[in-house]
Amino acid sequence: MRTELLIWLIPLPPVLAFFLIVIFTNKSKALSHTIAVGGALLSWLGSMIVFVRALGVEHLGEHPFESSIPWLPTGDTWFRIGVLVDPLTAVTLFFVAWTVLMIFLYSVGYHNFGQPAGDHDHAGLPPHGATVDEHGHKHVVPSIEPMYSRFFAFIGLFAFGMFTLVVSDNLLTLFVGWEIMGLCSYLLIGFWYGKPSARDAAVKAFMTTRIGDVFMLLGIAYLYSVTGTLTFREIFNEEILHTLQSVPSGVLNFSAAGLIGLLLFIGTVGKSAQFPLHVWLPDAMEGPTPVSAMIHAATMVSAGVYAVIRMFPIISLDERTMAVVAFIGAFTALFAATIAVAQNDIKRVLAYSTISQLGFMIAALGIGAYVAAVFHLITHAFFKALLFLGSGSVIHGMEHGVLHTGDHKVDPQDMFNMGGLKSKMPITFWTFLIGGFALSGFPLITAGFWSKDEILADAFGHGHPLIFATLAIAAFMTAFYTMRQITLTFLGEPRTKEAEHAHETPWTMTTPLVILSFFAVTYGWVGIPEHFPLLGGLVPNWLHEFVGGTLAEHPETLEFNWIPLLTSLIVALGGLTLGYIVYRDVNSPAEDKLQIGFLKNKYYFDEIYAVVFIKPITWFAENIVYKFLDQGVIDGILHLFGPATQGLGDTVRNYFDLPVINRFFGDGSADVTYWFGGKLRAIQTGRIQQYFTLALIVFIALGAALYFLVLA
Amino acid sequence: MVPLSWYLIFSAALFSIGLFGVLSRRNAVAILLGIELMLNAVNVNLAAFWRYGDVADIAGQVFAIIVFAVAAAEVSVGLALVISVYRRRNTVIADEIDLMKW
Numbered sequence: 001m002r003t004e005l006l007i008w009l010i011p012l013p014p015v016l017a018f019f020l021i022v023i024f025t026n027k028s029k030a031l032s033h034t035i036a037v038g039g040a041l042l043s044w045l046g047s048m049i050v051f052v053r054a055l056g057v058e059h060l061g062e063h064p065f066e067s068s069i070p071w072l073p074t075g076d077t078w079f080r081i082g083v084l085v086d087p088l089t090a091v092t093l094f095f096v097a098w099t100v101l102m103i104f105l106y107s108v109g110y111h112n113f114g115q116p117a118g119d120h121d122h123a124g125l126p127p128h129g130a131t132v133d134e135h136g137h138k139h140v141v142p143s144i145e146p147m148y149s150r151f152f153a154f155i156g157l158f159a160f161g162m163f164t165l166v167v168s169d170n171l172l173t174l175f176v177g178w179e180i181m182g183l184c185s186y187l188l189i190g191f192w193y194g195k196p197s198a199r200d201a202a203v204k205a206f207m208t209t210r211i212g213d214v215f216m217l218l219g220i221a222y223l224y225s226v227t228g229t230l231t232f233r234e235i236f237n238e239e240i241l242h243t244l245q246s247v248p249s250g251v252l253n254f255s256a257a258g259l260i261g262l263l264l265f266i267g268t269v270g271k272s273a274q275f276p277l278h279v280w281l282p283d284a285m286e287g288p289t290p291v292s293a294m295i296h297a298a299t300m301v302s303a304g305v306y307a308v309i310r311m312f313p314i315i316s317l318d319e320r321t322m323a324v325v326a327f328i329g330a331f332t333a334l335f336a337a338t339i340a341v342a343q344n345d346i347k348r349v350l351a352y353s354t355i356s357q358l359g360f361m362i363a364a365l366g367i368g369a370y371v372a373a374v375f376h377l378i379t380h381a382f383f384k385a386l387l388f389l390g391s392g393s394v395i396h397g398m399e400h401g402v403l404h405t406g407d408h409k410v411d412p413q414d415m416f417n418m419g420g421l422k423s424k425m426p427i428t429f430w431t432f433l434i435g436g437f438a439l440s441g442f443p444l445i446t447a448g449f450w451s452k453d454e455i456l457a458d459a460f461g462h463g464h465p466l467i468f469a470t471l472a473i474a475a476f477m478t479a480f481y482t483m484r485q486i487t488l489t490f491l492g493e494p495r496t497k498e499a500e501h502a503h504e505t506p507w508t509m510t511t512p513l514v515i516l517s518f519f520a521v522t523y524g525w526v527g528i529p530e531h532f533p534l535l536g537g538l539v540p541n542w543l544h545e546f547v548g549g550t551l552a553e554h555p556e557t558l559e560f561n562w563i564p565l566l567t568s569l570i571v572a573l574g575g576l577t578l579g580y581i582v583y584r585d586v587n588s589p590a591e592d593k594l595q596i597g598f599l600k601n602k603y604y605f606d607e608i609y610a611v612v613f614i615k616p617i618t619w620f621a622e623n624i625v626y627k628f629l630d631q632g633v634i635d636g637i638l639h640l641f642g643p644a645t646q647g648l649g650d651t652v653r654n655y656f657d658l659p660v661i662n663r664f665f666g667d668g669s670a671d672v673t674y675w676f677g678g679k680l681r682a683i684q685t686g687r688i689q690q691y692f693t694l695a696l697i698v699f700i701a702l703g704a705a706l707y708f709l710v711l712a
Numbered sequence: 713m714v715p716l717s718w719y720l721i722f723s724a725a726l727f728s729i730g731l732f733g734v735l736s737r738r739n740a741v742a743i744l745l746g747i748e749l750m751l752n753a754v755n756v757n758l759a760a761f762w763r764y765g766d767v768a769d770i771a772g773q774v775f776a777i778i779v780f781a782v783a784a785a786e787v788s789v790g791l792a793l794v795i796s797v798y799r800r801r802n803t804v805i806a807d808e809i810d811l812m813k814w
Contacts, residue, residue: 686813688806689735689743696735 003053004067007083010046010093011163013039018156026149033108036152040104043163047097054090061087061549066169066233080231084169088374088550091543092166092306095378098519099298099385100159102512106389107155107290109508110396111145118143124194129403140403142396151191155294158184162299166306171220171230174307178216178271181300182209188295189287201283208280212270216307219263222249223314226256236313236552245317258318264311265325272304272358275332279605281355285347289392292347297354298385305361305377312370313551326366330470333359335603337477341484342599344589345413346391349485353439354384356474360455363467369458370555374547375527376455379447382523383438386516390432393505393513394418394489397425401498410498415485416589420494424502429490431513436486438520440479441572444535447524449572454527457564472567479575487583495587531560719760727753740794740804744787751783 017039025031068082116130130143165177190202244257273281340352364373398412438448459468494500527543730749762772
């Protein structure tokens with residue numbers, strides 16, 4: 001099959017799966033997940049073929065696979081949409097296809113396929129377990145998710161949005177994919193809609209990202225009005241970029257390029273949960289864990305970073321925009337890491353960690369480290385998906401323990417209820433350890449080390465000491481809270497009965513863990529810097545060459561420097577060691593010195609937003625819009641219409657309808673006819689010969705009249 | 713040859729006799745007979761005008777034949793009505809059949 005056609009087809013299988021499940025197979029759980037996983041498998045296959053073929057093309061950056069069709073007529077020209085696979089798309093497609101497929105497979109086990117239906121499970125609530133009779137005594141086992149098919153339909157639609165976004169060759173279809181994912185994110189966070197917290201989280205996520213999306217749409221509209229096109233390869237030629245740089249926008253002395261870059265970046269701030277729009281991501285953990293792994297770690301939030309990377313040629317035109325990007329990224333990286341230290345919910349730690357790592361990428365982009373940003377985007381997608389799936393596996397194991405003891409007050413997500421899971425769940429432990437070490441940047445072996453080291457080296461090498469320092473501290477805290485998490489969850493002795501009875505999850509959940517941990521380690525090896533001592537040059541720095549080819553000017557290779565390398569070694573190993581030392585003996589939140597209210601409550605951001613934005617808006621909506629405008633003005637006007645119309649109607653009735661129409665025309669014509677009939681009835685004798693005579697007389701009279709008056 | 717006016721005078725006389733019969737006779741059957749006379753007066757006119765006009769144009773004759781047919785149909789319906797009235801009311805006097813008055 002031609003590569004271009006294949007690229008068009010990549011997004012389609014999951015959306016077909018969505019429609020098939022929704023329309024036909026939603027009654028059958030097995031059929032639904034077969035279709036969904038099959039769809040993901042087809043997309044994965046297509047992506048891999050495209051990826052391999054892209055590898056075989058020399059100078060893919062200058063001669064990408066592209067194909068487009070005219071879509072919307074715009075006066076004399078057409079707005080074209082199409083697909084584009086350049087090096088950036090190819091590597092993104094690679095990690096998206098892998099993580100999506102793994103997470104689809106994982107979902108089968110996570111939602112307890114093959115288990116009996118729950119004793120009293122409801123649609124919209126997580127399954128509560130089922131009682132089975134085995135060898136004469138009763139057991140409580142996990143029960144299957146009541147809305148199993150719906151879940152697979154939603155994630156199918158989501159995968160469609162993500163693939164569309166990745167293969168788009170223009171900002172508009174990218175935005176379409178972007179919004180489809182926003183919808184799916186809302187639907188899936190609120191998947192267990194019976195829980196009020198899940199409902200609130202879904203609305204919060206949707207509203208918060210919407211703020212970013214509005215700005216992004218403004219940016220797209222502005223870009224179109226300046227350049228007349230939204231296709232990437234048309235925008236990124238020197239002439240148009242020069243125009244963008246020289247046209248003033250009229251806002252704060254920004255050039256058009258600067259303002260557009262800023263607006264598009266605000267879209268990313270919403271989607272990738274950067275400060276100050278980060279508040280939705282931790283709450284989004286209300287959704288099922290595969291959703292957290294896919295949408296809120298590996299793909300959708302990565303799509304935000306992907307969009308800025310995509311628009312890098314525009315954003316990099318304006319130094320102030322770049323400074324904003326770098327500042328937001330670095331600040332978010334540190335800020336979210338400090339919150340993660342004080343969280344006890346295993347998924348919330350990962351959520352803040354995701355925000356922090358996305359900050360790393362944004363900061364890298366802000367200092368112009370294009371390849372490093374892409375590199376970290378990919379490695380992060382692998383190890384963070386791995387960590388989320390691992391945490392899902394842990395929660396699943398803990399829920400097993402909760403079902404065993406029957407004590408539903410124990411929170412299976414609280415890390416202080418765990419401990420000692422290493423021996424109970426060995427596969428989960430080892431893969432989680434690999435993911436955690438990759439996240440911390442454990443030297444040399446893990447992928448996270450190479451990508452994070454490259455960001456630090458770029459920050460140092462390009463002369464951004466402040467950002468370098470911020471990111472180094474953030475990296476230290478990352479290693480620290482990761483080790484805290486591993487220690488509290490897996491090491492030591494079980495702290496609860498539930499943790500004692502936890503056990504390993506089924507193969508559908510552990511296989512994705514193993515495959516993702518393979519990538520979490522090996523993917524780093526394709527991007528080892530050439531000048532790295534000892535290891536440099538053993539494996540060619542393929543990623544730099546390949547991804548760098550996306551840009552018109554190939555980014556130069558950085559000279560090796562010992563300072564960033566030693567820094568990243570020290571922060572990673574130091575953070576991990578300190579995390580282990582501090583938390584190996586901690587058994588309850590009370591013993592944890594870092595449970596500071598300020599950090600634990602996320603710097604009170606939710607409360608501040610509630611006071612500053614939500615309360616005034618609610619007050620405005622309630623009093624001004626509802627009571628004054630709606631009830632007073634609008635309803636007042638409407639209520640005037642009723643009496644006015646009735647008055648007019650009464651007037652017409654009393655002065656026109658009754659006297660004129662009824663009396664004069666209606667009754668009057670009847671009266672006249674009655675009177676006339678009364679007079680005429682004398683001649684109605686019923687005698688035929690009288691009628692004849694009368695007719696003859698009239699005939700003669702008429703004839704005579706005609707004869708004498710007309711003819712004579 | 714007899715002039716056309718003779719035929720017309722004859723036809724007018726016949727028509728007037730028929731009209732007098734229709735208006736003056738009390739018996740319904742006799743009224744019908746009067747109507748027949750009036751129709752045939754018309755037929756005499758038609759035949760006479762044909763004969764004294766363009767002989768090749770046979771519209772006059774055809775019209776006369778149509779009148780015969782209509783007259784026959786009319787008489788059959790009219791007599792049937794008269795018989796029906798007689799059976800119900802035992803009379804054929806036109807003045808006594810006055811159900812259609814006010």
